[in-house]
Amino acid sequence: MTDFSNKTVYQIYPKSFRDTNGDGFGDIPGVIEKLDYLRELGVDYLWLTPVFISPQRDNGYDVADYRKINPMFGTMEDLEELIRQSEERGMGIMLDMVFNHTSTQHEWFQRALAGEEKYQNYYIFREGDPDRAPTNWESKFGGPAWEYVPALKKWYLRLYDVTQADLNWDNPEVRGELKDILCFWKKKGVKGFRFDVINLVSKPEKMEDDYEGDGRRFYSDGPHIHEYLKELVRDAGIEEYVTVGEMSSTSLENCIRYSAPAEKELSMCFNFHHLKVDYKDGDKWGLMEADYKKLKELFVEWQEGMQRGGGWNALFWCNHDQPRIVSRLGNEGTYWKESAKMLAGMIHLMRGTPYIYQGEEIGMLNAHYPSIEQYRDVESLNYYQILLERGETEEEALATLAARSRDNSRTPMQWNSGKYGGFSETDPWLPMSAAFREEITVEAQEKDEDSVLAFYRKLIAMRKKYPVIAEGDICFPETGADMVFAYRRTLGEKEITVFCNLSGEKQAVKAAGAGRRKRILLENYEGREGSLEEEICVLLPYEFVAFGNVED
Ligand code: GLC
Numbered sequence: 001m002t003d004f005s006n007k008t009v010y011q012i013y014p015k016s017f018r019d020t021n022g023d024g025f026g027d028i029p030g031v032i033e034k035l036d037y038l039r040e041l042g043v044d045y046l047w048l049t050p051v052f053i054s055p056q057r058d059n060g061y062d063v064a065d066y067r068k069i070n071p072m073f074g075t076m077e078d079l080e081e082l083i084r085q086s087e088e089r090g091m092g093i094m095l096d097m098v099f100n101h102t103s104t105q106h107e108w109f110q111r112a113l114a115g116e117e118k119y120q121n122y123y124i125f126r127e128g129d130p131d132r133a134p135t136n137w138e139s140k141f142g143g144p145a146w147e148y149v150p151a152l153k154k155w156y157l158r159l160y161d162v163t164q165a166d167l168n169w170d171n172p173e174v175r176g177e178l179k180d181i182l183c184f185w186k187k188k189g190v191k192g193f194r195f196d197v198i199n200l201v202s203k204p205e206k207m208e209d210d211y212e213g214d215g216r217r218f219y220s221d222g223p224h225i226h227e228y229l230k231e232l233v234r235d236a237g238i239e240e241y242v243t244v245g246e247m248s249s250t251s252l253e254n255c256i257r258y259s260a261p262a263e264k265e266l267s268m269c270f271n272f273h274h275l276k277v278d279y280k281d282g283d284k285w286g287l288m289e290a291d292y293k294k295l296k297e298l299f300v301e302w303q304e305g306m307q308r309g310g311g312w313n314a315l316f317w318c319n320h321d322q323p324r325i326v327s328r329l330g331n332e333g334t335y336w337k338e339s340a341k342m343l344a345g346m347i348h349l350m351r352g353t354p355y356i357y358q359g360e361e362i363g364m365l366n367a368h369y370p371s372i373e374q375y376r377d378v379e380s381l382n383y384y385q386i387l388l389e390r391g392e393t394e395e396e397a398l399a400t401l402a403a404r405s406r407d408n409s410r411t412p413m414q415w416n417s418g419k420y421g422g423f424s425e426t427d428p429w430l431p432m433s434a435a436f437r438e439e440i441t442v443e444a445q446e447k448d449e450d451s452v453l454a455f456y457r458k459l460i461a462m463r464k465k466y467p468v469i470a471e472g473d474i475c476f477p478e479t480g481a482d483m484v485f486a487y488r489r490t491l492g493e494k495e496i497t498v499f500c501n502l503s504g505e506k507q508a509v510k511a512a513g514a515g516r517r518k519r520i521l522l523e524n525y526e527g528r529e530g531s532l533e534e535e536i537c538v539l540l541p542y543e544f545v546a547f548g549n550v551e552d
Pocket residue numbers: 058061062098160196197246320321
């Protein structure tokens with residue numbers, strides 16, 4: 001399988017990237033318009049979240065036709081043009097395959113509803129008492145995971161929205177259809193695929209109530225998952241493509257299997273354990289200060305574990321489902337720039353393939369919406385009601401959404417300081433972030449050599465330049481400082497050490513002369529204070545420094 005260790009992927013949420021026809025929705029021509037910007041950034045692949053026909057209940061993750069472009073985004077010709085123009089600039093397009101479920105508007109589901117047995121077998125229908133769902137599982141968006149269809153006297157499983165019906169992967173015809181969809185897009189020239197919640201597709205044969213949780217332990221990394229993935233990848237002939245699986249509530253052991261080249265499943269996986277360290281009792285809707293000790297432990301566990309098992313991580317902080325990382329683990333005020341750079345450096349030089357989500361490269365912040373009217377996401381709107389029912393006041397529920405809503409990442413891209421950030425000429429479908437300011441725009445940062453954007457460009461270039469970053473081993477030297485994350489990459493004689501101060505206070509690090517005869521490769525303060533050659537060195541608030549013995 002192909003090695004993607006020196007590549008960087010850029011994630012585009014087209015709806016919020018650039019609107020070229022003034023309807024308030026971003027579109028494919030908008031992505032084409034920004035290709036030079038992306039080439040300058042230095043990224044290798046552009047992952048587009050779904051642009052297929054969809055009623056947009058879940059912003060395209062509810063697909064009604066996997067082979068057609070939603071007119072809101074443009075035409076098939078636009079997508080072909082995007083593929084062509086990206087290739088000219090040395091970048092490949094990755095499409096988002098939502099294969100756990102379809103929209104209930106999909107022809108297959110419509111035919112199932114009309115009584116065609118063939119298509120009922122495409123989904124997970126169960127006979128049963130209209131008052132009692134087949135199991136007590138809960139939907140990831142709140143409420144029960146089953147929906148009753150009176151006309152059929154059957155329930156269907158939907159782990160997400162009621163309009164997102166889970167597909168029956170145990171049916172070989174379904175797997176064949178999904179393979180055909182991949183082949184269709186391969187022919188169009190796409191270079192890779194992201195697979196949405198792919199580790200949830202294999203459901204257990206016997207479905208039982210969950211008295212410990214919401215049901216996920218029965219279907220996450222389910223019984224036939226590895227077998228089905230191997231089959232799909234082999235039959236679609238995408239072994240050499242860049243493929244990344246989104247793994248929900250997964251395990252290290254399974255991720256090694258999903259991504260170890262010998263298994264011929266996927267190139268790499270996303271896991272989310274490191275993005276739950278601020279969930280109170282594991283609940284996304286429970287607010288808590290981030291547990292930094294846990295965060296560090298998780299990185300160590302996954303980096304060392306994947307290395308040992310020969311697996312490969314996707315490295316990321318942000319995507320279209322996560323709040324902005326600077327708002328979450330960094331600092332929105334005095335240390336905005338320093339913390340944005342530190343968080344970037346922290347993941348980009350680790351072992352894996354880094355992902356950048358649009359706007360992250362300029363340090364974009366959360367939405368900070370003052371009222372519920374500004375939110376659009378189905379999950380946020382559902383949970384707002386659930387939080388009120390749980391007894392939270394409107395104010396509390398809004399504070400929870402402000403920290404956790406997926407809309408935090410979906411606000412329009414901030415290209416310039418115009419009214420709508422250069423995203424559109426009209427009111428965008430989702431309001432601009434209230435934290436939008438001139439400093440956090442592409443236009444301002446392109447003029448500034450010390451910008452967050454310039455820092456991202458350097459990180460991407462370093463991975464290409466130094467094999468030790470792409471291919472080296474990783475280990476985690478002891479620093480004696482709880483709020484400092486440190487790692488060392490080594491390849492033969494070459495090594496690079498990274499220190500990240502996760503806090504807004506100075507931190508003393510036991511460095512044991514780590515910096516002797518090393519040169520600083522990248523830092524987020526101009527000319528750091530003190531030396532790295534001492535036994536103890538002091539890091540400034542949110543300081544990031546990478547040093548090593550690699551040559552220019
Ligand atoms: C994934 C997507 C998310 C979507 C869900 C259901 O988690 O990233 O946006 O809502 O799957 O498709």
